[in-house]
Amino acid sequence: MSTSGAALPAGDRGNGLFGVYVHWPFCAAKCPYCDFNSHVHRGAFDEAGFVAAYAAELAHFAALVPGRTVQSVFFGGGTPSLMQPRSVEAILDAIAAHWQIDRNAEVTLEANPTSVEAERFRGYRAAGVNRVSLGVQSLRDGPLAELGRRHTVDEAVAAVHLAQSIFERSSFDLIYARPRQTLAEWQDELTEALWLAQGHISLYQLTIEMGTRFYDLQRAGKLVMPGEELGAEFYELTQELTARAGLPAYEISNHAVPGQESRHNLLYWRYGEYVGVGPGAHGRLLIGNQRHATAAEKLPFEWHKKVLARGHGLTTDDILTWEEEGDELLVMGLRLREGIDPARFAHLSGRRIADRQVRELQAIGFVETLPNGFLRVTDKGWPVLDAVVADLAA
Template identity: 40%
Template sequence: MSVVSLDALRWGLKELPPLSLYVHVPWCVRKCPYCDFNSHEAKKGFDETAYVDALLRDLEFDLPKVWGRPVRTIFIGGGTPSLLSADAIDALLTGIRMRVKLDPEAEITLEANPGTFEIDKFQGFRDAGVNRLSIGIQSFNEAHLKALGRIHDAAEARRAVEIATGIFERVNLDLMYALPNQTLAEALSDVETAISYGVSHVSAYHLTIEPNTLFAVQVPANLPEDDESARMQEAIEQRLAEAGYLHYETSAFAKPGQQCRHNVNYWQFGDYLGIGAGAHGKLSFHDRIERFMRAKQPAAYLKAVADGVPNQSLHSVDKADLPFEFMMNLMRLTGGFESRLFQERTGLPLIKIEAELKQAEARGLIARDLATIRPTELGQRFLNDLLTLFLKEGD
């Protein structure tokens, strides 16, 4: 006869966290040399109708697990989702509304690249229900765009922002810094250009050489030294703050009230149902938390959905891993989190990580009071060192 510990009987989530929906569109015109996302060049095009149909069948697969739970946000990412037609996005969002309890005020974000912009098409996205656009600008500098292997030029980047801001009230621009041969002045020039358009949100990412990318095989020459890239980061943060953007997450800056609600749900260890080729998801139940990933290759994904087995992997998160997973997300938020959220989202008492919190506090990586825990500026700069404290032994 097996023995169940008292700790096991006590553990569990009393309330389920907010739920979001992520939709992955895996195709791009061309794979960028720095990109490690699940994206594939659409050399011969793709059947968008078949893919939308598969996405909706995929959604139905997990409906029993989320039945009755309102979906607060939708994020259509990729890849380059703006390769889809407005009719396809309309069919997708209509199908989603027919299958889930979508919040009437739901934030619905679509990722887009400047090389795919057409006024009528993007007005069609807005008419279909998309109310937030995220544009992969990366730079407004011609030379840097070429170095990054982007398909658009500086003029197309500017035109894309002009079109977007004329149609959408909420627009995010993705920018990258610490690029090959980039100076501090050039990094700030990109930021100044973004600010000049009055966009509601800016994401500023340090170029990172990721494994399994072309840049990992052929590392670009003349990348800025660490000290110089740190100066770029500090200058970018300062300039955006001066322009009224709140630095609310490691790489995210928003005008007041314009934070990306979908991403905030990720970072607050909320739930998200992921559909599409290679999409990841996290779902909470009262007695466990599951993580899953859909089949990665587009053809394999379409077959898996048709066969009724879209998951490539599915597992319950070990309780011992929950503190690290929670902190890995929440410590990205510059304002940290309310202490009560740890137990609400993990089912574990905060005392479970008291020793680690004391150590982080002693090293100046976090600051806390009775209500909140947040990373210090030092903790934000050395986030990996902070998170390592919460890894279980043996990891």
């Protein structure tokens, strides 16, 4: 495993944020748009044995970064709601055995809104989960089928209501700018969703990723996506409707009533530290004042074998250079409505953002400087965020 990298500047490189990401890779079916590390496994397997492997990997990381306080835990996937509640509880117990847990820690579990998984919600709450994020994806049955989802609209709505009745906080996802979808259809669907949402909603514009079924269909001419201009209109409509409903964007795809933002995702975007455990999980950790980028074996059963053999499933452990840290801060932080602190960028990267580049982007309305000195991307600049980040990083 590589540990190449320059010695980093002196001084504390952290910001006090620390969380744990737990990746559960198994799914009942692979959605045609999904490029996450998810795997369909038929038949029974040793779930308790996998949970023991998570505990072993957590112990490995705890030896590297002792003394932290965990502010958030996120069970992602894959489909974590396929886990037994006792498995979730065992992993949370293992986390608490190694680190202090903040009294206000957010513990989120991603869930699919099928009726079978929804019945487990009370068990997850008893295990320590206090927030769920539901993969609804659409409030229309036809598009749900096209997206490969296994639930109906009625099941989704029932799961959202059940989650809201059991958990302190909840959210759900929708995908828009789908093939053949019109702006009027999305306005109707999003309006319904905003009536249903309580505090938080994630809205993702459909993108076609290499390696997915949708990618193959698009290359074969069997899937026609909205053009760039129409995609921008979808985005603008989304911002308008969510702001009007009191759930403005705090990140490019996430909307919340102020105070209801996802704390775990804010930890990523604010460039905090996080342990990533499980097949394919990534992490960012400060060890000896050097930021390590970690990644684990993606294949679930190969990951399990590696953990049994050596206590962890890591395939990558790279020390980031100054420049890489600065670039990651830009990529993550400029997704946020609050923007980034240029002074922190200078501290991490060893260089300042060029005034000339800032002035040029300000002149065309893509960035602005806030009264607190933070630099943020404007509404006009968000649709071309990648280009803005590239310009500032140059």
